[in-house]
Amino acid sequence: MVEQAAKPLPRPVRAWVLDATPGKVRAGGDGEDHPRELISFLRTLPKVVSSKREILNALIKEGFSNDVSQWVVTNLRPTGPLCSSFSWTFDLDGISQLYQSYEETNLWNFVENLPRGVHVNFLKAERSLHRWALEDLQRIHAAEELASEEGGGVEMHVLEDAGHWVHTDNPDGLFRILSSSFQVLRA
Template identity: 30%
Template sequence: MSVIAFDEIISSSSSSSSSSSSSSSSFRTILLIHGLLGCGNDFADFAHSLASSVSTSHDSADWRMVLVDLRNHGRSTDIKGLSQPDDTINAAKDIANLVKSLEWAWPDVVIGHSLGGKVALQYALSCAQGDYGDSAELPKQVWVLDVVPGKIPTTSHYAEIEKALYKLKTVPSPIHSKEWLVDHLINLGFSKFLSEWISSSLKRSGDHETFYFNIDGVIEMFKSAKDMDYWALLEHPPKGTEIAIVRTESKLKWDSDLVERLDSLAKRETDESTGKVSVHVVANSGHYIHKDQPQTLLQIMTPKISSLA
């Protein structure tokens, strides 16, 4: 069985270290899933801070932070044999297969940013449906960072992203520098912000730059994630699971109807027969909350995650 690439950060009462593999099942696991065109390393700084924060809050707990490279991204770009098609369901299944192959305990916490947030929701849904087998255990917490849980409307912003991804298929190679690609995309009519974001996903290879993702694969993943709708999961969260939506103040992404719908779910009375939804707003942050406002995010997450120990 093919598995996606990952890194680990191990944090315990006695030590804190990084490694690429571990067969121990004694750790509580926090799994972090990056966004479109990213890789696991995008979460590295935040994961180290979170490991330190939860360990300080509960000295007796041993934590494993797992930073994955989703299919078609980072070191998973060239991995063969992953289930097809390249959609959100199979991206989530990759995570379950990783857990099974390494014989880890199932993750207690799953954190996903943007595209990774949709994958995190699908992972929870598939666990609840029994898609990963009888041994699979639901995460106790699912953290969804700045992505709409339902179908994403075809606004100009998302339309521009999809158009830019298709244009990448026509970019001449070799790409000599990130600056060249930024200028090239701007000349094609894309915004400077979008052009710089795409160019940040280049990797140096010899005397030129190369994409650190598979273009065709990420296009399919983007289209799939955009069309997936997890409102039913939020309306009926599985017993024992909290789904925490962390959003920015952006009115472009989070319109009043969305905000009202989420707040209504968070305020709803629940009992032990069902899970719950919480909503957290991070002020003065861009899309990358874990980079723009890491301390605020830690203050939100640490008490909740530490309560699991």
């Protein structure tokens, strides 16, 4: 999105950033599931497994939350006759590369200098406090003020009753917040 926003695109451009800051990625803590740890663990599992329950139990035994473990097994599809085996629906190497890129990318300069017509919404999970340093919050609020003066937009939203895995912790609340940006297209 960042690379595309400077090109002539129809305006307005709206992006949502879900429980992530534009700068340094802070590791999980306080018993929270961390994506890098989850990706690393998934790499140790076989590509084909005999049951979803087997993977669910392995994830929980490894210390991942029940909610995240249940979400992970939704990414297994039947591959054998009569659902006798399952394989992953996602490209774990691709996910690993995307996550590494995310950890290495610093987008503060973009957020603090948004092009006209670009609006970035940050959604902070209420229980994900360790990922959001006070400096991050202050910079986003300063960017909110600056962007509104420059014809862009930065906005901070807080998703109550959710940790980092916003889509599993509070999907209804996530939908309510995101739906504020949905538009009805009329012919």
